[in-house]
Amino acid sequence: MAAFALPFEKPIVDLIARVRELRELAERDASLASELRQLEEQTAHLARELFSSLTPWQKVQLCRHPARPYTLDYIEHITTDFLELHGDRRFGDDPAIVGGLARFRGQSVVVVGHQKGRSTKEKVTRNFGQANPEGNRKATRLYELADKFRLPILTFVDTQGAYPGIGAEERGQSEAIGACLAAMARARVPIIATIIGEGGSGGALALGVANHVLVQEYGTYSVISPEGCASILWKDGSKSDLAAQAMKMTSTDLLALGIVDRIVNEPPGGAHQDAYAAAKLVEASIAESLATLCALSPEAIVEHRYARFRGLGAFVG
Amino acid sequence: MSWPTRKQSETDASEKKSVGKGVFRRCDGCGATLTAERMAHNFEVCPECGQHHKLAGRRWRELLLDDASFEEWDAHLLPTDPLGFSDGKAYGDRVASAQRSAGTKEAIEIGRAQIEGEAVAYGAFVFAFMGGSMGSVVGEKITRLFERATVERLPVVLLQASGGARMQEGILSLMQMAKTVAALERVRAAGLPFLSVLLHPTTGGVAASFALLGDVNIAEPKALIGFAGPRVIETTIRQTLPDGFQRSEFLLAHGMVDRIVSRLDMRAELASLVRLLMRKHAGDPASPPHAGA
Ligand SMILES: [Zn+2]
Numbered sequence: 001m002a003a004f005a006l007p008f009e010k011p012i013v014d015l016i017a018r019v020r021e022l023r024e025l026a027e028r029d030a031s032l033a034s035e036l037r038q039l040e041e042q043t044a045h046l047a048r049e050l051f052s053s054l055t056p057w058q059k060v061q062l063c064r065h066p067a068r069p070y071t072l073d074y075i076e077h078i079t080t081d082f083l084e085l086h087g088d089r090r091f092g093d094d095p096a097i098v099g100g101l102a103r104f105r106g107q108s109v110v111v112v113g114h115q116k117g118r119s120t121k122e123k124v125t126r127n128f129g130q131a132n133p134e135g136n137r138k139a140t141r142l143y144e145l146a147d148k149f150r151l152p153i154l155t156f157v158d159t160q161g162a163y164p165g166i167g168a169e170e171r172g173q174s175e176a177i178g179a180c181l182a183a184m185a186r187a188r189v190p191i192i193a194t195i196i197g198e199g200g201s202g203g204a205l206a207l208g209v210a211n212h213v214l215v216q217e218y219g220t221y222s223v224i225s226p227e228g229c230a231s232i233l234w235k236d237g238s239k240s241d242l243a244a245q246a247m248k249m250t251s252t253d254l255l256a257l258g259i260v261d262r263i264v265n266e267p268p269g270g271a272h273q274d275a276y277a278a279a280k281l282v283e284a285s286i287a288e289s290l291a292t293l294c295a296l297s298p299e300a301i302v303e304h305r306y307a308r309f310r311g312l313g314a315f316v317g
Numbered sequence: 318m319s320w321p322t323r324k325q326s327e328t329d330a331s332e333k334k335s336v337g338k339g340v341f342r343r344c345d346g347c348g349a350t351l352t353a354e355r356m357a358h359n360f361e362v363c364p365e366c367g368q369h370h371k372l373a374g375r376r377w378r379e380l381l382l383d384d385a386s387f388e389e390w391d392a393h394l395l396p397t398d399p400l401g402f403s404d405g406k407a408y409g410d411r412v413a414s415a416q417r418s419a420g421t422k423e424a425i426e427i428g429r430a431q432i433e434g435e436a437v438a439y440g441a442f443v444f445a446f447m448g449g450s451m452g453s454v455v456g457e458k459i460t461r462l463f464e465r466a467t468v469e470r471l472p473v474v475l476l477q478a479s480g481g482a483r484m485q486e487g488i489l490s491l492m493q494m495a496k497t498v499a500a501l502e503r504v505r506a507a508g509l510p511f512l513s514v515l516l517h518p519t520t521g522g523v524a525a526s527f528a529l530l531g532d533v534n535i536a537e538p539k540a541l542i543g544f545a546g547p548r549v550i551e552t553t554i555r556q557t558l559p560d561g562f563q564r565s566e567f568l569l570a571h572g573m574v575d576r577i578v579s580r581l582d583m584r585a586e587l588a589s590l591v592r593l594l595m596r597k598h599a600g601d602p603a604s605p606p607h608a609g610a
Contacts, residue, residue, distance in 0.1 A: 164550045165550060166556075168545075169550070172572070173545070174529045174544040178524075178525055178526050178530045181494060182498050182501065182530060184495075185502045201491060202525040221491075222487065222491075224482075228549075229484055247402075247487040247488070248487055257399070312492040314453050314486070315394050315453045316396075316397055317393040
């Protein structure tokens with residue numbers, strides 16, 4: 001699965017591949033169970049050790065790993081009966097954001113997520129997960145649909161940011177994002193956002209005004225990309241590692257700052273080493289959040305979300 | 318989400334005003350040389366070509382608000398350095414020098430005021446303070462502006478001039494977009510008008526949150542208004558941008574703003590909009606004709 005490996009992953013990639021092979025064999029041969037368990041433990045230990053010293057910039061590279069599971073992978077692994085709904089009813093359908101109706105553990109929900117492409121062709125079709133205004137307006141439409149039919153909303157955040165293009169400006173990218181934030185703010189249903197990759201600026205926030213915000217272990221969330229920050233503040237795009245460090249954009253930073261409510265662990269070596277296991281960890285966290293939030297009345301849900309964001313900010317006075 | 322570094326052509330005309338008589342200014346629009354005094358007298362609008370130059374917050378209040386009607390709110394809020402941020406220069410030092418050069422404590426001023434006798438909740442970005450960038454203090458003050466307007470049943474007039482979110486406060490700046498828009502939803506739910514005045518420039522996280530969500534969006538002529546900065550777009554698409562791209566006139570043509578209004582007409586325009594939306598007779602601010610309707 002993970003043919004591409006980042007330099008710092010190399011020491012564990014072979015080991016993880018061996019675990020995968022042995023796991024397949026062990027399914028047919030019960031006598032391999034203890035050997036498998038031993039290798040799994042050894043691999044997990046080594047991966048944790050190796051990944052515990054990753055720099056913020058290395059984590060940024062992980063969250064953008066080309067083999068990392070995307071929204072549609074999560075939808076496949078943690079929902080059933082997914083019916084994709086297309087279009088913003090105004091101009092077009094933006095494949096950079098996918099959404100629709102589904103069941104989460106039997107319960108009807110609305111799902112919305114950024115979708116990056118896997119193949120070169122799909123990457124282009126999906127515009128690398130960078131939404132145009134149509135994508136954000138589709139999201140708004142789906143939030144309103146969820147509100148109308150009292151369905152919880154699950155979002156999956158994975159974008160470098162909303163697309164900066166001529167057409168995007170002509171068709172009102174700013175207004176489209178602002179409208180997303182407003183629609184999420186007033187939705188009378190639980191919203192759970194999970195950052196599954198990169199959470200880049202306003203484009204990410206358009207799917208991020210949630211009652212609970214979860215982030216995967218190697219997910220990131222920032223006001224601007226490290227490259228953008230470096231080129232503006234350091235006047236040098238190659239200082240991205242410094243910018244990534246300074247912006248406090250890793251999952252542990254985000255938890256400490258109160259930006260996210262919980263960190264969802266990833267399988268050893270990261271979500272891309274075992275998409276199914278990663279999805280099951282996400283599913284368990286979403287299920288817990290959903291159970292808590294579904295106990296609140298529609299008015300209380302709106303108040304809860306308001307209070308959550310109302311408290312974010314640091315100032316004196 | 319950045320603020321543009323100021324080019325020579327964008328130098329704040331009002332800065333030189335205090336030097337007084339005998340100082341000359343070159344218009345950014347037509348290149349005419351005018352006395353600073355004449356430019357200041359016309360609120361930094363070129364009397365020759367109508368070019369709008371930057372106007373300081375104090376002069377905006379003089380232009381728009383009834384004399385001595387401004388009662389400032391929450392002036393005591395000050396920025397901190399939640400990330401311990403430094404890009405070679407510590408954030409705290411940047412704030413200190415911005416406070417000295419802009420003459421304000423932060424990048425926005427809010428309060429209660431009157432425009433032609435109409436009470437409003439009034440806010441104005443200070444572009445001279447770190448490019449009007451929105452960090453925690455700006456986000457908090459806008460949120461309080463919306464909340465207090467809702468409680469006191471006031472229409473909101475907000476003047477924007479901002480490069481977007483403040484990078485030095487990182488992700489906390491991004492969160493201000495969500496916080497302010499959630500508060501704006503309360504203004505909307507209370508049936509109160511939000512008049513969004515877009516000045517040069519309004520981009521990034523300010524544009525992509527409340528700025529384009531006005532019940533009426535008003536832009537000054539030729540203001541740069543957009544999500545991404547022109548240089549970011551040029552770098553992304555590797556094309557030169559068309560003339561007038563992301564300017565007020567472009568936004569009007571694409572349906573994103575309601576009106577382009579000269580600064581010199583702004584006061585009458587805002588007062589008129591408030592009366593129409595609040596269902597009041599002109600010149601009779603005290604008695605709405607159909608209060609129960
Ligand atoms: Zn002129």
